[in-house]
Amino acid sequence: METLEKILVNHPFVQGLAPEHVQLIVGCAKNVVFEPGKYLFRENEQANSFYIIRTGKVAIEVYSPEVGSIIIQTLGEGDILGWSWLIPPYQWRFDARAVELTRVIELDGTCLRNKCENDPALGYEFMKRLANVFEQRLDAMRIQLLDLYGKK
Amino acid sequence: MDVMVPNTFKVQKFIKETHDTFTIELKSLETKNGFTFEPGQFNMIYIFGIGEIPISISGDPNKSGILVHTTRAVGTVTKEMAKLKKDDIVGIRGPFGRPWPIKEAIGSDVLLVAGGIGLAPLRPVIYHLLSNREYYGRIILLYGARTPQDILYRKELEKLRSRLDIDIIVTVDRAVKNWTGNVGVVTTLIPRAPFDPINTIAMICGPEIMMRYTIVELLKRGLSKENIYVSMERNMKCGVGFCGHCQYGTEFICKDGPVFSFKEIEHLFGKREI
Numbered sequence: 001m002e003t004l005e006k007i008l009v010n011h012p013f014v015q016g017l018a019p020e021h022v023q024l025i026v027g028c029a030k031n032v033v034f035e036p037g038k039y040l041f042r043e044n045e046q047a048n049s050f051y052i053i054r055t056g057k058v059a060i061e062v063y064s065p066e067v068g069s070i071i072i073q074t075l076g077e078g079d080i081l082g083w084s085w086l087i088p089p090y091q092w093r094f095d096a097r098a099v100e101l102t103r104v105i106e107l108d109g110t111c112l113r114n115k116c117e118n119d120p121a122l123g124y125e126f127m128k129r130l131a132n133v134f135e136q137r138l139d140a141m142r143i144q145l146l147d148l149y150g151k152k
Numbered sequence: 153m154d155v156m157v158p159n160t161f162k163v164q165k166f167i168k169e170t171h172d173t174f175t176i177e178l179k180s181l182e183t184k185n186g187f188t189f190e191p192g193q194f195n196m197i198y199i200f201g202i203g204e205i206p207i208s209i210s211g212d213p214n215k216s217g218i219l220v221h222t223t224r225a226v227g228t229v230t231k232e233m234a235k236l237k238k239d240d241i242v243g244i245r246g247p248f249g250r251p252w253p254i255k256e257a258i259g260s261d262v263l264l265v266a267g268g269i270g271l272a273p274l275r276p277v278i279y280h281l282l283s284n285r286e287y288y289g290r291i292i293l294l295y296g297a298r299t300p301q302d303i304l305y306r307k308e309l310e311k312l313r314s315r316l317d318i319d320i321i322v323t324v325d326r327a328v329k330n331w332t333g334n335v336g337v338v339t340t341l342i343p344r345a346p347f348d349p350i351n352t353i354a355m356i357c358g359p360e361i362m363m364r365y366t367i368v369e370l371l372k373r374g375l376s377k378e379n380i381y382v383s384m385e386r387n388m389k390c391g392v393g394f395c396g397h398c399q400y401g402t403e404f405i406c407k408d409g410p411v412f413s414f415k416e417i418e419h420l421f422g423k424r425e426i
Contacts, residue, residue, distance in 0.1 A: 059335065069329040073336045078344060099332050136340075139365075143337045144325050148359045149268030149298040 004029050007105060011052055013080050013129050021122045028111035034058075034098035040081070041092045047084035048109040053077060056102025061095040073140075074099065080133055085109025155392050158198045158243025159183075161219060163236050170302050173269060174234055175210070175222040178242065186216030187244075190251035191276035192383060192411045196391045197221065197233070198243030205229045206388040206406070208273035209247060213280055219244065222272040222304065248391040249410050252277050253381055257353040260379075261289040263345065265366050267296045267338055267358025271304045273383055273410075274357050278312070285317055292319045292347050296338025296362070299324050300331050319346055338362065342369035349374035355411075357383040364422055367414055377415040384409050384417070401426055 005026045008014045014022060034040055040051060040058060051058075057076050061069040072094065075081055081104075084092050090109070116123035161178035168174050180187060189209050198204040205227070211220025225234035236242070254277060262281060264274050274293075281291050297303045303322060313320045321341050323334035334341070339362070354370055356363045363382050370380055386398040386405040393407035401420040403409060420426050 057332075057334075059329075061329070067328060071327045071329065071331060071335040074323075074334045076334070076344075140337050140340050143339065143361070143365055146361060147298070147325070148337075148362050149296070149302065149325070 004031065004105065007054065012078065013052065017125060021125065024115045024119065024122060025107065028108045028115065029105050032104050032106045034102045036098055036100050038098050040096040040098065042095045043092055045092050047082065047090045047092045049082060050085055050107040050109055050112060051081040052105040053079045053081060054103040054105060057099040058102055059097045059099050061097060063095065069095065083130060086113065155245060158245045160241050161244050163238055163240045163242065164218065166236055166238065169222060169304055173222060173224045173304060175220060176233065176236055178219040187219045188216050189213060189247035191254060191280050192252035192273060193247035193249045194410065195244050195246030199229050199232045200243065202232045203229045206391065210272035210275045213276050214283055224269050245391055248406055250408065252355050252411050253353060254280055258287045261347040261352040262291050263347050263352050263354040264293045265338060265354060265356045266293065267362040268298065269304065270358030271295055274355060275305065277355060282318065289351065290319065290347055291317065292345055294338055294341045294345055295322045297324050299326055321345065339365045339369045342366065342373060352379060354380045356381065377418060378413050380414040381411055382414060383411050
């Protein structure tokens with residue numbers, strides 16, 4: 001069976017981190033499985049997790065009373081999910097629902113925050129990597145907003 | 153034969169694809185030899201009394217008896233086309249233009265990236281690749297649509313997906329809870345799409361902005377510029393490079409394109425003045 005460390009070390013988000021930093025992160029991690037339809041988190045709940053999706057698919061949703069749940073984006077194998085654990089007031093801004101059986105590595109947000117605070121080198125590395133994800137998601141969202149396939 | 157004189161074709165079948173797209177199947181009234189074309193080529197379709205517009209051919213290149221076009225009812229001519237019925241007559245000039253690089257792709261993985269109605273000009277490529285399956289590596293179709301209701305050729309895609317020799321990944325820009333597929337722009341599918349970047353030919357068709365960002369992602373994955381092909385769209389009128397309406401820098405889209413490698417048009421691509 002693959003250890004958490006081995007899985008993490010091979011993930012693009014973690015790849016290239018110093019071994020001691022990987023060790024620090026592994027200390028905050030656990031394996032979790034979500035059945036289809038189960039929520040990883042819901043809007044306004046306390047945000048204290050950072051997820052690395054190993055397999056499956058997760059829908060990021062926002063609820064509208066008129067239409068019900070609207071899917072904003074889906075994430076899949078290898079994607080990372082959730083940064084509200086990093087930004088006060090540490091509350092989820094959206095719902096995240098497992099569309100299919102989803103296996104994730106869940107990292108404890110408080111644990112990660114404390115380790116990043118105590119080790120600025122780790123904190124900076126972590127923020128650089130997260131900034132890449134922010135950029136990709138922001139770019140994708142901007143293109144999505146263009147409604148490219150709508151009538152001109 | 154005068155390339156400016158349309159041949160008459162009769163509508164054999166009208167298929168409503170989505171709320172604003174449709175397919176017409178046409179049969180020549182003038183020849184029994186059928187209509188041959190290469191994937192990526194287009195015809196000028198003349199709706200008598202209304203006007204003439206360029207539309208890519210979206211049928212099977214191996215079936216010369218029937219000419220197939222899919223389009224969206226969006227302008228004066230296409231809105232009239234949307235009213236066509238069986239046995240109506242239309243004028244056809246073509247086929248025109250440079251096709252997709254299906255010969256150059258032999259021995260390589262083939263990545264097709266389509267956005268919206270951009271799937272229609274790539275459909276002949278899919279037919280060709282699948283009927284010559286042994287000559288190609290992996291075949292991957294990444295398709296982005298606006299909503300699940302806007303997915304073109306949905307039943308056909310579902311059927312193709314059941315084959316084990318093609319990967320079809322569909323995503324939509326927006327969806328509600330009952331949709332179990334992907335949500336997000338088509339470019340987000342590229343980082344993990346299953347192809348070998350150093351041995352892949354990519355063919356992209358869709359709105360120009362979508363193609364621009366798709367190219368950015370493909371270059372990040374390591375594809376070379378000469379292995380990325382796009383189908384360009386401009387105001388084509390004559391179809392043979394006489395009128396100059398579709399001039400694109402030193403090229404004419406109708407004659408030198410519509411398919412270009414990114415390497416050929418990189419200096420023009422995304423320029424606002426052109």
